[in-house]
Amino acid sequence: MTPDEADEENSDPVINDTEDSSTLSEINVHIVTEEDIIASKYKIQDIILPLIGKNVMLPSHGTGDYINTLLHERGLFLDTLNRTEKGGGVKSRIRGHYRRVVEFPADFSYKLVQYSNPNDTIQQTEINSLNLQPQLEGKDESESLPSAQHRQALVVEFNLSPGSYATMVLRELMKEATDASYHAEMTASTTNTVRGDMNPVELESTTASEELPSRKRTREENIS
Amino acid sequence: MLREIQADPSLVQAACEGLKSCGYINYFGLQRFGRGGSVSGSHLIGLEIFSSNWKGALDLMFKPLDSDRPEVLEAKNSYEKADYVSAKQFLPSTMYAEIKVLERLISDPRDYYGAFHAIPRTTQLICVHAFQSYIFNLAASHRLSINLFS
Numbered sequence: 001m002t003p004d005e006a007d008e009e010n011s012d013p014v015i016n017d018t019e020d021s022s023t024l025s026e027i028n029v030h031i032v033t034e035e036d037i038i039a040s041k042y043k044i045q046d047i048i049l050p051l052i053g054k055n056v057m058l059p060s061h062g063t064g065d066y067i068n069t070l071l072h073e074r075g076l077f078l079d080t081l082n083r084t085e086k087g088g089g090v091k092s093r094i095r096g097h098y099r100r101v102v103e104f105p106a107d108f109s110y111k112l113v114q115y116s117n118p119n120d121t122i123q124q125t126e127i128n129s130l131n132l133q134p135q136l137e138g139k140d141e142s143e144s145l146p147s148a149q150h151r152q153a154l155v156v157e158f159n160l161s162p163g164s165y166a167t168m169v170l171r172e173l174m175k176e177a178t179d180a181s182y183h184a185e186m187t188a189s190t191t192n193t194v195r196g197d198m199n200p201v202e203l204e205s206t207t208a209s210e211e212l213p214s215r216k217r218t219r220e221e222n223i224s
Numbered sequence: 225m226l227r228e229i230q231a232d233p234s235l236v237q238a239a240c241e242g243l244k245s246c247g248y249i250n251y252f253g254l255q256r257f258g259r260g261g262s263v264s265g266s267h268l269i270g271l272e273i274f275s276s277n278w279k280g281a282l283d284l285m286f287k288p289l290d291s292d293r294p295e296v297l298e299a300k301n302s303y304e305k306a307d308y309v310s311a312k313q314f315l316p317s318t319m320y321a322e323i324k325v326l327e328r329l330i331s332d333p334r335d336y337y338g339a340f341h342a343i344p345r346t347t348q349l350i351c352v353h354a355f356q357s358y359i360f361n362l363a364a365s366h367r368l369s370i371n372l373f374s
Contacts, residue, residue, distance in 0.1 A: 012367075045247065049363045051356035052274075063367040070359055076274055089341055090273055090348045096356075101364050104247040110240045112233055154226045154236055165253030170226070172248035173239055 011060045013098065014046040029057050029098060044102050053096025054082050105158035105169050114150045249364055252357035258350070263287060270355025273348070278336035281351070282325060286311075306333065321347045 011032045029048070036042055049063065050056035052071070056078070058064035071077065085092040156173070160166055231239075258266035264287040272281035286303040299314035303326070312326040321343045328339035341348070 047367070049360055049367060051353075052359050053356065059367070062370050063363055066366045067359065067363050070362060074271055074275070076271075081274070089337070090345070090352065091276065093345075093349065094274070094352055099360060100250050101367055102247045103250040105243065108240070108244050110236075112236060115227075151227065152233075154240075156226070156240070161250075164250055165255070167253045167255075168251045169243070169248050171251075173243050174226075 012042075012047045013050070013057050013059055014042045014048060031057070031060060045100055045104060047101045048098040049101055051097050051099060052076075052078075052081070053094045056096030056098070099163065100161075103161045103164050105160065108156070108158040110154060110156045113153050113155055115153055116150050249368060251361045251364060256357045257354050259291065260284070260287070260289060263289060266351045266354035267358035268355075269351040270353070270358075273340075273352055274355060278340045281340050282329075282336055285322060285325065308333065320344070 013029045014032055032042055050058060050067070052067075058067055058078075068078070081094075085094075156170075158169065160169070256266070260266070260268070262268075264284040269281050269284045272278070272284060286300045288297055288300045292300065293316075295314050295316060296319070299311045299319075299322070302308070302311035302314060308326045308329045312323060312330065315323055315326070317323070324342040324344070325339045328335060328342040332338065
């Protein structure tokens with residue numbers, strides 16, 4: 001988007017300070033200005049959207065209208081929500097806050113490995129992620145499968161941002177692979193396919209937290 | 225570990241590098257929305273809360289699901305007939321929130337507000353958060369589709 005296109009009527013909320021605050025309810029929300037865009041002050045990962053509750057700011061662009069429409073369709077109005085709810089009921093506890101729209105997985109690494117038995121746990125021979133030629137290091141005598149029958153698995157490791165879901169990271173990965181595969185087919189007539197369906201059981205991961213973000217970055221969300 | 229990868233390694237590498245450089249949309253995962261899905265998922269109960277429609281919230285909690293065990297279906301059936309005593313008898317003890325609701329309704333069948341608030345607070349908030357997450361997920365998709373940044 002060029003500076004000409006930017007105007008405050010079409011602008012995102014971002015976090016005003018760059019401190020990595022994971023509970024965003026008390027942060028300073030700032031609507032991006034034209035000067036900000038010219039100065040390239042904010043990056044895509046700074047953009048946030050509201051979790052509906054009292055006193056949230058909506059983007060001043062189309063998505064703000066879209067959110068209002070979603071609420072109106074359901075009989076909800078932000079100014080009604082902003083009115084103080086008396087009593088100790090659940091509604092008096094609804095607090096609006098904000099969440100980043102795009103995140104990047106930290107310390108992301110990956111490797112392709114081979115396995116032959118679908119019920120095997122983990123790697124037999126490893127493939128260096130920079131050199132993706134499969135190496136078969138020596139087969140069990142009892143496993144004399146021809147190499148065409150060896151299966152590939154992808155092992156990924158990354159640190160998950162607080163409040164983010166590992167399943168959503170992997171969804172993006174599979175989608176990218178599907179997209180990449182599609183483009184490859186269009187341009188180079190390859191016949192590769194990617195299995196886009198992900199059985200959650202296969203993830204073998206520690207569960208991403210369902211609670212509101214904790215203060216610290218989670219350590220080593222290892223999908224092993 | 226993602227098994228049964230049938231793609232060419234170069235595609236896999238492209239996908240991984242793409243994720244590293246472009247990131248992912250920070251959606252809330254499906255775990256956020258509970259078992260009921262589009263029938264009676266937590267986010268729908270959350271909507272009833274936002275609307276202060278306490279009876280609506282309770283009715284969703286007791287809406288029969290295909291995945292319900294027979295005794296749960298019996299309980300929900302009794303609820304529908306406003307036979308809260310029988311409903312409570314049918315419910316397994318694991319369904320703690322529902323049991324608290326029924327206890328309140330047994331003592332005052334029209335106190336829907338009180339019955340909803342008999343649910344443990346953390347469970348109440350799960351429904352609120354589910355609705356917020358639902359709206360967030362839709363808004364995030366919309367935001368990225370309008371493509372206001374380079």
